[in-house]
Amino acid sequence: MAITVKTADGATHQIEPGTSAVQCLKAAGQMNKRIIAAKINDRAVDLSAPLTEDCSVAPIAMESPEGLEVIRHSSAHLMAQAVKRLFPETQVTIGPVIDNGFYYDFSRKEPFTPEDLERIESTMREIIKADYPVTREEWPRDQAVDFFREQGEHYKVEIINGIPEPNVSLYRQGEFVDLCRGPHVPSTGRIPAVKLTSLAGAYWRGDSRNEMLQRVYGTAWASKSDLEAYLKRIEEAKQRDHRRLGQQLDLFSLHPIAPGSPFFHPKGAVVYNLLVQYMRSLYARYGYTEVVTPLIYKTELWKTSGHYDAFRDDMFLMKLDDDEYGVKPMNCPGHCYLFATRKYSYRDLPVRFADFSRLHRFEPSGTLAGLTRVRSMAQDDAHIYCTPDQMDAELEHFVALTREVYETFGFQRVDVSVQTRPEKFLGRVELWDAAEAALQRVAERTGYPVTVLPGEGAFYGPKIGFDFRDVLERSWTLATVQIDCAMPERFQLEYVTSEGSVATPVMLHRAVLGSLERFIAILLEHTAGHLPLWLAPVHARVLTLTERTESYGREVVELLRQAELRAELDDRNEKLGYKIREAQLQKVPYMVVVGDREAADRMVAPRQSSGGTMDPMSLDTFVKHLKAEAVPGRSI
RNA sequence: GCCCGUGUAGCUCAGUUGGCAGAGCGCCGCACUUGUAAUGCGAAGGUCGUCGGUUCGAUUCCGACCGCGGGCUCCA
Missing domain, CATH: 3.30.980.10 (Threonyl-trna Synthetase; Chain A, domain 2)
Structure with missing residues (x-):
């Protein structure tokens, strides 16, 4: 009794049961030396697999996934x-x-x-x-x-x-x-x-x-x-490894005296501070208020929050007098204390506390790596306290902020994950269920592909992660938002409702860039060190041609600086080709050549590191050009 | 924290039967006065990660520790 086999070209064949996939493919003229396996009804099998019943058969070529x-x-x-x-x-x-x-x-x-x-x-x-x-x-x-x-x-x-x-x-x-x-x-x-x-x-x-x-x-x-x-x-x-670029471009260094704790050099600190400044500018529009909170607390704080039990071994702790203190590894418990310093009405909510504080985590030595896994870091962190009714809107508000940031950086390939209750958790299950449902709703509305990662949430609440895929096809979690199912109750936070009763606020944890250190690492590798102009540590390097143009060169640098552009002077006694090569290797976006011709007419001859020479132009035109371009989102 | 590898000048790296430590680039000095990716000459610069052991003698062999790298575990 023959069976009916359908091949990938749509044809059907009557064959004896037990015939192998390879024999069938040969008979159908679909066999060649690139074929190393077969699919029976979409299931991958050996070429020698026997066909026992009616089915479809397709070849698997070695270069296919x-x-x-x-x-x-x-x-x-x-x-x-x-x-x-x-x-x-x-x-x-x-x-x-x-x-x-x-x-x-x-x-x-x-x-x-x-x-x-x-x-x-x-x-x-x-x-x-x-x-x-x-x-x-x-x-x-x-x-x-x-x-x-x-x-x-x-x-x-x-x-x-x-x-x-x-x-x-x-x-x-x-x-x-x-x-x-x-x-x-x-x-x-x-x-x-x-x-x-x-x-x-x-x-x-x-x-x-x-x-x-x-x-x-x-x-x-x-x-x-x-x-x-x-x-x-x-x-x-390897060439674009942020550790290598960090050294080549003089952005940061790590020293054994403080393992996992980066030193940001002047140029690296420019990038770091510009990221903070950029987020601050968004906070103004998105209704966040920035706070400054202590670095060191009595460990009571984390006993209340639950972190002490879960992460004590990963904290910098110290015994002083009769008390135990710790350096904060996260901002949330401090913000809860801040929230509790006054009585909030429902009319005051939501409040959004932003904090760029440095955080310290005693990460295991074997896990430290460049700027991506550190013991000392800062996040673009914030905690939102709102009423249950406001929660969905707050989540949407956060997604809008995240989307704006990603557009500024040109991050297009983004996936969203919903991470649910882990085995060890704090808080009531019904809060968790409601929170997970809310996150699921918001995740689906982002329009990004969504996956669910069961059990991957934080111990105090479920979260959404935004994963960005970089040019090297690596995926990085940047933004996260977490709904806290434990801390508001553990810190006994309250607000007054419209009925005059007291209620527990909903607390959200969120970051867009994540750790600034890690974000800088990712950005460096993604851009191969060619940071967008607005983040470039140096906008323009002025290259003098001979000693005769030194004073004009100094003047150009000074004018650029007065226009709040980041400029530096290369007046070394070297040939122009040499200075260009060095500025190019330093990935300085604009080189400004000043020779006798330029000095005579108060012109500059700019050159872009990305695209060669530009026509000579007046100093004023050049300043305007740079000012217009050195804006977040204008150059990616 | 665990496994493997690794640590020589500011940077990149040579340096094996164990015998006073090398190069290029950079830095500094001098000459040249330079037109879009490396001008020439000269000089300085190193407790060979740290501590201990073996040895007449250790950068070299052994051990411990520290750092770094690749993974594993973890990641509030």
Whole structure:
């Protein structure tokens, strides 16, 4: 009895049941050497998978997203086989596909060395050359458990014990057998380009109480040239690493005397302060009031807020006299005290307390990284206290502010996530449910794609995160808004309602840029150091041609400064080409050449770092041009 | 905090059978007076991350600690 198979070209074929996907694709003229797997009814399978009933069949080419996934998964097996050959005492655990590649976690007493990586890679090449067929086998669970137990593969035994099905699938290539769902390439020779990239430690099942395994990362592609292109992209990303740019452009530095606590140099501080100034200008329009609050409090404060229990180990604490004090890691509890200093009527709400205070968190040493993970930072932080009726409008108000900021920076690719109640939480469940519903409503109205991340909320309330995707395709959470389900009650905050009774206000936590440090890091990498003109530490560098134009050069700098433009002078005894090169490398947006010709007519000869020379113009015209352009949102 | 790697001049980096430490750029000085991405010459500059061990002798070998990098865990 034949079955009916539909192929991707729309044709139908009558074939014998048990015919393999590859035979069917061949018969349909859809098979070529780029095809490494197939889809049966949209499910990825091996080329050798039998067709047992009416279905549709489509080829998977190696360069397609699904094809790359197959290649990468097979590469993980390839690596595991090589490791077992070279180091038979090693236990294999799991080896999944990740963005651009794969990894495999191994359990072994002796750590792998970088030299081992080279040996593993060369063994992988041998296995590719041997071109072992990769075959799928279905085994009863118990038999598979016995098999892996005999092999000493205790992690595999643990994995199978967690699988409910009566049968499991194993894949065999040469002497190597691994538990795996598949699908895989038909033979090891079909892996076109693979390279091991790094070594790392990783806890078994991602739990720090478990054994530390050794993770080997690799990358795999449909062709050698794709692999090379990927490695080149990685290399280019390194060139725009904010830590590198921070040093090259003299923006900030980190010193062992204060781990994770950046020193902003004069030029970096310009960027930092301009961001603050920009947010302040928006706050004026959006009805925020800025407050200045203490850095150090008695720890009672965080005992009330609940932070002490959850984050005590991550705070800078000190014992003085008979009291314990702490440096604040966040502003919210302080703002609650501020709110409680007077009695608010419903007519006064909402109040929006903005605070650019520095915050200190004793982050674990292993997590510190440049400006993206620090112990000392500031946020464009604010807390909003409002009535329950005002909550939706306040959330919308925040979204509008966020949208305006993103437009100014030209951030277009944004996703929204709704993060719900975690296992450990404070406050009443009914408050949480209402808050999550409100966030869901607002998230959907933003027009950005929305995903829900269950259990990812803060311990005191659910949140929305706005994730921005940068030019390097990395996703960063910038803005967040959280509804607090715990603190208003714990701090016994109140306002007087229209009926004259007292009620608990709703409290929102929110930031648009997030940490200023991290925002600067992201902006630097996104723009490769070419900050928009309004944020550039130096708008223009005046380059004198000879000693004869020094005094005119000084005059030009002075005039630019009087116009509140950031200008500096390069009057060194060097050739123009040299000065240009240096200003270009410093990514100064405008260079202003002043030679005898310009000095004679009180002109300047500007040059843009982005686009070469401009026609000479009067000093006045140049100032006007710069003033008009150095405005948030005008230049991106 | 855990795993691996790493730490030499302001910056980028050389420096293995363990024997007084090197280059380029920059800084400083001198000459040149320069027209859109590197002018030439000269001089200065280093407790080789810190502490301890092995050794006649340690930048080099070993250990601990600190910092940094790549990951893991965490991220109010």
